[in-house]
Amino acid sequence: MAFADATVRVESKQVVADGVVALTLTRPDGGRLADWTPGAHIDLILPADGRRADGLGHSATRQYSLCGDRWDPARYRVAVLREPDGRGGSAYVHDVLEPGDLVGVGAPRDNFPLVPSERYLFLAGGIGITPLLPMIHQAALLGADWHLWYAGRSLAAMAFAGELADAHGDRVHLAPGDRAARIDLTALLAQPQPGTKIYCCGPTRLLDAVTRATAHWPAHTLRTERFAAAPPLPARATAFEVHLRRTGARVTVDPGVSVLDALRAAGVEVLSSCRQGVCGTCLTAVVEGRPDHRDALLADHERAAGDRMLVCVSRSCDDRLVLDL
Template sequence: MNTEIELELVVAAATEPAADVRLLELRSPHGAELPAWCAGAHIDLLLDDQLVRQYSLCGDPDDRSSWQVAVLREPESRGGSAHVHDKLGVGDPIKARGPRNNFELEPAAAYVFVAGGIGITPILPMLASADAAGADWRLYYGGRTRGSMAFVDDLVARHGDRVVVAPQDETGLLDLAGIVAGRPDGAPIYCCGPTPLLDALESVCTPLPSGTLRTERFTALEADPDAVFEGFEVELTDSGQVLQVPADKTILHVMEEADIEVLSSCREGTCGTCETGVLSGTIDHRDALLTPDERAANDVMFVCVSRAAPGCSRLVLER
């Protein structure tokens, strides 16, 4: 279960590393060190009372003086990217929460990294971590156009031919089958980017051992139109309370109605804030975070979207 504090930060700098991408540098207004983090981590930005968005940290984990996030202006923004681009200026205060990491880089001798568009952000500190560990790696970086691909010039200048840049208007889509076939034996694949890229790469990686592909999604998984939800009970070990969760409500919703404090953010199974331990019962996982092996372990769930599996009448939660 996550326990986090909100930080009062200030926008120390704002630049544009690519078309429609805004890079924010966030610092403590008092010069205090910020919480430590490692490659793959993200934070919540509390843009106003009703607007909370998650962004990957893309700076240097060893630099505790600031955090950096890069935000793409989304044409159909739900408010987050428009707020960052149009309303946040240098010197403005901003609340942040985290960091948390659902996309941690595991030790390996070699890696393959695949990034699509703004999905490059969590990959950047992974490259530095892989370099520091002496690992072999290669990055395949796709985007609509070269001008839309943030940090591309710096990546090529730093790493040369270890970075394969593939703007779609110049080279077409990334050759995912070729990338997977050519990876070093046993090398894990880390990928972040838009849903079509992640879905396509997951399909290509189906024959590979479980855990080979590690992904981070910006958006929730599509709902199963044929899913039939059932009501069930939730027992909370901390209080001994038993709550009834009807078919048309989430566990998170029912907990909030019972005035049980639950830290949450995205409410769609992508951020990991509401992670909760499960002591008994079978889970119907509906998040975009857990790997197949983590789901099979049946010991943790995200209560904003996941439920008791059909036929399971009670979940016992560590809360």
């Protein structure tokens, strides 16, 4: 279950590319919004007025990266790609939401933070440009060395491409599929560059390709954000038991049932939002047992530690898992 931390008003709605609209959000009273850092996202709870945003007639929670000016305390900006095969949130934003409408918004969360570095290489695919926009602004503000490679199916579909090129010149390399060759990731990433951090966001095929191309770079150089968890390996075919350390309760998790749903069925409330392993809302401490990680959020070293899991998608490798609940 997701909870709105505030109600915001849609100040403006602007088409910024084919199939992409940008929303500017403000508080109805004109007050200050919560601060945020580059890479942060917010939850939009749609619709706030009770109109249907999904097939069930329930409010739908969707995550969108903040892509505006982080130093503007009164406005958030998000960009929303129309997803024909999505769950209804993007269609609602594109077809129903209008300036003046009110929506619920969760506090900003940053699972994709920009860390200090001498230089940055930013790689974006399509709507994956959104979390990188404030990172680029921050890198430029700090005088860091940086370059952006931005690919899309066409120039018309690449949101903010024009403003990036106009503002930053030859630091921005655009690769529209209808006008230019694809980015040669093997050549671009052939030589590891000490002191460089690579930030990448986009479709799975881009992230997988960049991961392969940087396998010989120093550990923790590459930081990625995925739109959805990668297809998981087959799960165990038998049930397992979750023990709750604080209450002593035991919950059986059957095949095909998520840990989150099993806990809720047993009366244990755990906050959640995306239910896809990408937002981090349901991150839960693990006391004993080996989690079967199926999220797209935790880094490899965090998964190896085995002390946290996203209960909306991850499961157990063992018959018994003890959670700090």
